Amino acid sequence: MKLSRKILALAAAPLLALGMAACGSAAGDEGAPVKIGVVGASDPYWATYTEAAKAEGIDVEIVDFGEYTLPNPALTEGELDLNQFQHIVYLARYNVSAGEDLTPVGSTAIYPLGLYSTQYDSVEEIPDGATVAIPNDESNLSRGLLVLQSAGLVTLEGGGSAFSTLDEIDEAKSKVKVTTLEASLTPTSLPDVAAAIINNDFVEDAGLKFEDAIAQDDPSDPAAIPYVNIFAARAGEENNETYLKLVEIYQNTQSVQDGVQEASGNTAEFLKVPAEDLRTSLAKVQKDIEARG
Known part of the structure; x- marks a missing residue:
């Protein structure tokens, strides 16, 4: 999972991020920026991504978190509109353990561990x-x-x-x-x-x-697909046109892709998996988790 980066900020960053997300306009209000939760907002490509989105008429606010356990609850509670930090297996485990139904809206890349x-x-x-x-x-x-x-x-x-x-x-x-x-x-x-x-x-x-x-591990192995990183949203918002456009901007903006590749040390393998296939994979992994008790 690509699955903030600054370890010394772990104690402060989550509280700051949650505070930022809770202030200002509520998610979805007209004129409010789309709030995307990430782990690693210091990576330069997020600024590039924000600029690319603005060029398409979409204001984006990147909300940084210091550890992986925080962005999904923040999305569930409506403090975020999207998050982008996890792979399908991680999301499946969250949904099952929390009784939630967050859902993928698009793929980004897969990274070797x-x-x-x-x-x-x-x-x-x-x-x-x-x-x-x-x-x-x-x-x-x-x-x-x-x-x-x-x-x-x-x-x-x-x-x-x-x-x-x-x-x-x-x-x-x-x-x-x-x-x-x-x-x-x-x-x-x-x-x-x-x-x-x-x-x-x-x-x-x-x-x-x-x-x-x-x-x-080998990210090109078909068995690794559950580890593809994704944009996630709340259930019912998977067809939100703005969110789908933001996925498209990430997938198709070369400067963003170059930044992601640089930040990953040239380990990222970009994938454009159909969102429906992502949701099918998520459902399968969740079913497997539930079957294991």
Whole structure:
């Protein structure tokens, strides 16, 4: 998930963002800007995007959040009009756990999830019994475990899935121990662990480069589609013409795409998945989550 970036602002940014979203005109009021919640508003491409939208007659306000757990509740409560920070699996887990029905209105890009280390130059160098940190939110936890498995560091019972948990690690067949941390904290754990799964939003803030990853998943794999990042809205607003235009501006403005690519260290793979296909995928993932209890 692409799935703000500034770790030192984590404590203040969520409160500031929510305060900003709660003030001024209510979402949808005539003349009010479209409020889009993101994680990583400091990325320059958001200013480029805002300018591109204004050129099309749409005022956009980017509302920054310091962690992934905040933009969906803010959207649910009407403090935002859209958010753009998550993939389908993350949204599905939110909808099921919160009993909500937020819905995709368009796709952006898919990003590989990488494993980083400041102690070892390759996966092979990581010693038996070492500890590796992964994000603790359910969707990235599962995806992180799959990255570790593909790297030969853990073995998951049943082969693993988008819903794998720590309980599915076959410790007898695994090379490392796994610990979980809030996603923004995995970079700061690097001095204390052999390696860590770090979401793209926090890689550069940790003083790392995307090419430093010693392992990552394959975003071109069809099975990775549930991890495509999306614009999300409240149910019933998926056909809002302004929102659809904003998706189109993101997808078709070269300067925006160039900015996204630069911010991602050239790891982004842009996808124009039909919105109906996104919603079908969301429904399937939600059904799978509910079936697992």
